[in-house]
Amino acid sequence: MAEQLIELNVTGMHCNNCALSIHKLLEKKGLNNILVDFAGEEVKFSNTTDTALADIVKGIEQLGFKVVDDAALYAPKFYERVETKFLFCALFTAPLLLHMVASWHVVHNPVVQLLLCLPVFAVGCLHFGKSAFYSVKGGTPNMDVLIFIGSTSAFIYSLAGTIQNLGSQYLFYETCATIITLVLLGNVFEKRSVNQTTSAIKDLVKIQQVTANRMIDGAVEVIRANDVHAGDTLLVNHGDKVPVDGDILEGNAALDESMLTGESMPVEKAKYDKVIGGTIVQRGNFRMMATKVGSNTVLAQIIELMKKAQAAKPPVQKLGDKVASIFVPVVILIALVTFVATYFLSDSGLQRSLMNAIAVLVISCPCAMGLATPTAVMVGLGRAAKNGILIKGGDTIEAVANTKYVVFDKTGTLTTGKFSINDIKVEGDAHIELIRGVITAIEERSNHPIARSLVDGLKDLAKTKLILRSAKEEKGLGMRAEDVDGNNYFLGTGKNVNSDNFNLSLYKNQVLLAQIAMDDTIKPEAAALIAQLKAMGITPVLLSGDRNSRCLNVAKTIGIAEIHSEKLPDEKLRIIDIYKQKGKTIMIGDGINDAPALTKADVGVSMNDASQIAIQSARVILLNTDLGSIVKFLQISKHTLLTIKQNLFWAFAYNVVAIPVAALGFLNPMVGAFTMAFSDVIVIGNSIRLKSKRLK
Template sequence: MKHSYTIENLNCAHCAGKIEQKIANTEGFENVSYNFATKQLNFRSEKKNPVAEIQSICDSIEDGTHVVDNAAKVKKSDDEEKKFGLDKIFLIISIVLGLISIVLEYTVADTTTWGKYVLFVLCLAATVLAGYEVFIEGFKNIIKLRIDETTLMSVAVIAAFCLGQFVEAAMVAILFSLGEFIEDKAVNTSRRDIEKLAKIRPDTAIILSNGNERTVAAEDVQIGTTVVVKPYERIPLDGVVLSGKTTVDTSALTGESLPVEVEEGSEVMSGSINGNGLIHIKTTKVFGDSTATRILNLVEDAAAQKGKNEKLISRFASVYTPIVIAIAALIAIVPPLLGLGAFSEWLYRALVCLVASCPCAIVISVPLSYYSGIGAASKVGVLVKGGKYLEALAEADAFVFDKTGTLTSGKLRVDKVNATSNYSEDEVLAYAAACEKYSTHPIAIAIKNKAKNLNIPELSDYEENAGHGTAAKLNGKTLECGGTKILSDSQKAKFGKNASVFVVYDGEVIGTISVSDTVRQESKNVISSLKALGVKNTVMLTGDSSANAEKVSKELGLDNYKAELMPDDKLTNIQQIKRNSKSVCFVGDGINDAPVLSASDCGIAMGLGSEAAIEASDAVLSAGNLTQLTSAVKIARKTMSTIHINITFALLVKAAVIILAAFGFAAMWMSVVADTGVCVLCVLYAARLLK
């Protein structure tokens, strides 16, 4: 069973990683993934109600967390709201006391005895009010023999008091608490922006039963139910319009800004916003299979596929803290032993190093950047299934395309039927339509549409061979319809260049059919935009004829093309392109493309139609066209750039403060800025991706 929980009050990304790892290492839990950006914990387990076990694991690492089943609606209690308000009041009072302490230190504290006592009391009060929660958490962590930022901060403040640095101890506690408050606000704001993505799916639907309207839960609506959608409301479930005429805004699903006109018989997707017309729709999918739900599931499941940088940061955090502690210990112990100063002086410097070294800025901002990038892509109609695919998209220097339905519209039409034997053109077309009776290939559909008014013979023993064509029995003899693969060498020499479809009866070519396709309106612009972005290789792989492939390739300005390919030939070509490229993206729409979508570094499916293609792909262009492909590349590159900038910025600031501290030029307040201040900046910089 798949389980989904929300872990409330977990604002430490480093602790979140530890919780995820511990659950993953616990017997009975599989495919464990925690998304810090959305607070969602997902895993598979045979255990029916593991919430108590999950809560126990969370409590062993981070006190105060609350594990909630996502099926339950949770609202903050009055006690929590009061506590939040009380914390703000305490922080404000501590800031006022801190400022008074600074004034006292530079006026009467050094000249009078009572001034020193008053200064001590004010600083102690400010420190306790600002950091009592930090000290409690730090004390618990010391008992558990665990070192994190609360432990380091508690030790630093206590040591500062012991060294007589009362004002500095108070300011460190105040700055840290203020930084934590701003950091929480920044993270929560980012989380709320991400949660807005889920607003595309209505929870209720108005159904029409015996002429009466009734509001019910959307998940309870069955297929075939009549649903009323009022003006300016979201469509709750996929369906077909029974009555009414309106326009629908599909931008939240497909990224298309222009409204789409719908009328009786039109298909509509859940999550679309109805225009100014009242419509009745007949549902065609249940809540769990509707478009909006599928999109949300794709975005939410993206957290499980972590990028290389995210995995690297998780490993980095586990070794970084012990190394920094060792450096701080050397700074505190070695110089005094060498007679380079008092122990208290070097201990202070070591404490500054420890506080500055906390890796929270990186640990929080990296996963937040990935999820913000995925969220930004979904806003323009591109669903990326994880951080590692966002990386592949950002690094891609080769884009490989299927032809029919991807670079071209896929709406084929029969241009010409040519009889090459004693059969008439109508008979050739009727035989071809009969042979293609059960095929869903675009060429087969075009042939059947053309032959609608003809007398179609009944055949037996139907077969379809991907990449070749279809075959059946007519009067005990084999009738074949397909490309050049069904022809003998002599037949290829005679007929191969004249058409794209051939009809062979009892080994004889009885006719040829010319089928044409139109290039998508956006294809040329997309190819040129990709090249402008630095993509070095644009390739088309198709099972179509060389003549048609060459025509499309020249029109679009592709770098290369391969025609008359079987599905396994496409796979071979993709693997060859991968050997000569940094990262390869394949864009396709059909079931035949599923193996190639899986084999590429980032397989991109066109539209939400083919289940097999979506399952095998790593990203989906939900609008069913190429328009947003370049936007997806730009977002992916911006995401990776944000991650690299945040990592570099955080490490440089921390390294600078640590070096300055080692030489005695950094005060404790600078280390707090290097910790919480840098974290806030990194979080805000990552969150802007959603804008």
């Protein structure tokens, strides 16, 4: 059977344990490439088996989840909402709790208590029981198993006492009802808190959901941004969001690009400039041609990268996942041991033994461990995105911990990448007009900062342009090209080729035509960045293909002591490998020649205006070209990892302390249920704190 790639929207997942149960179900059905993102409510897998999609959907829904067409548009029915279930149960639980303090005869009647508890128990069976049954059947028992066993034990014990008229000491209807109601209350807070942790992606998705003004034969029709096709002409006015990526055909405007770059200052745009979907027109209006639509837009790619990043587990999460996967059977075993030990080894009797066992069941909380890492990662990634830092994987956050070296490329990274042409020295009898035309024609085919600067500097001076048959970039050297007459050209640099003043050479059929002198300017914030890195105990390193004299000049100006100049891509690779052996190494670059080194480093960081290959090779993309983003990235990563460790400590410590305390009889089941319900909220709350936490 041919491989089918399937993507489902699944609602009802509220922690990593939910995702784990779906993952194991799909594994048992023989599916491959499984990705379950509980925060993004997405399940992806490839199917090469004969299993029908309907059977897969049925299996997922039997676990207690809901497969929908569009999670963003899905609105559960009133009676399906967890808030409704909680309010309904609270209505019946309140009188049951009142009987413990009030002297009303009616609420002390066992039959009245049974009638008050029965609706709550029914909701509990439907809400927790179905999920518990199918999770056990699927071999992945979840937290609902503990809640269901605990509440059912209390109900059956009380029901037996009522039928046999054994007296008030056998009635624990309020325990059954309170366990269910308090856990539902915890689910309400948990649901709202998780929504806050995923707000970054949801905000970006909302940006996509705009309308567009499409121009057809002079008339304007309003359509959804999803219905725009490449090549459509769109009218964008003051206050509008740019619907898709494209090029301005007519008009000018100031655009707010802060949602992409974190840069608060508006960016001026004019004819032929590129605009990005989701950015806001603060002033002016223009006509544009759509060039990238749907999943090809920058915004759509960022959303997809963030979804994948949230699903990538840091190594620190693996311990939590392992414990969570065996947690429920272990807790049930502890509860059974508690019951047997209390009943046979002490004079507590059946009632006390049962209450201690139920307390063990309802106070334990595997969800806290399942939520500890992903919620912190989601908030950290979201905060980074709002600062113009796109992190491709949650595991990247841990990968930068204890960074020892940050290796910089020079051109376009520490320098502006905007070069000025100081001089062109013509060799032999070649004409300057011809030289300008050859340079422009060749460098138009490159995305390197030097190439772009050459084209910008010569486009108004090059009167005649060479017609090329082919052109290709050679990593670390320059461009090779062939014209329609079969002449071969090389424009670039190499070791011991250029003098200190002239750093580029142009050859035609291996004969030198001209030499070009270019200067680059250092970014104003570069020196401050290097000082900050040193203060953080990180050693900055300069690694460049440029000439030694220029590298020394830049390094001396901004304070870098370790320099490696005139290095080709394979040499850069070896140097990165040497630094990796000495300590955790980050590489920051922007050119094609940096791509191998970006991949080799522990974490590769690429500038947004870099070549596409560099962006694909890097694990972090700085959408804002301000170098201060590097320190912000390191700070966010550090505090996200700290938050993960705090969450895991709480989750483990809570269970290690709470379960023995409950087993020894120091906690009644209602207090246990209350504590368990809010342990998740504490973990999520600590993660949400990262949104506004002051970073040091």
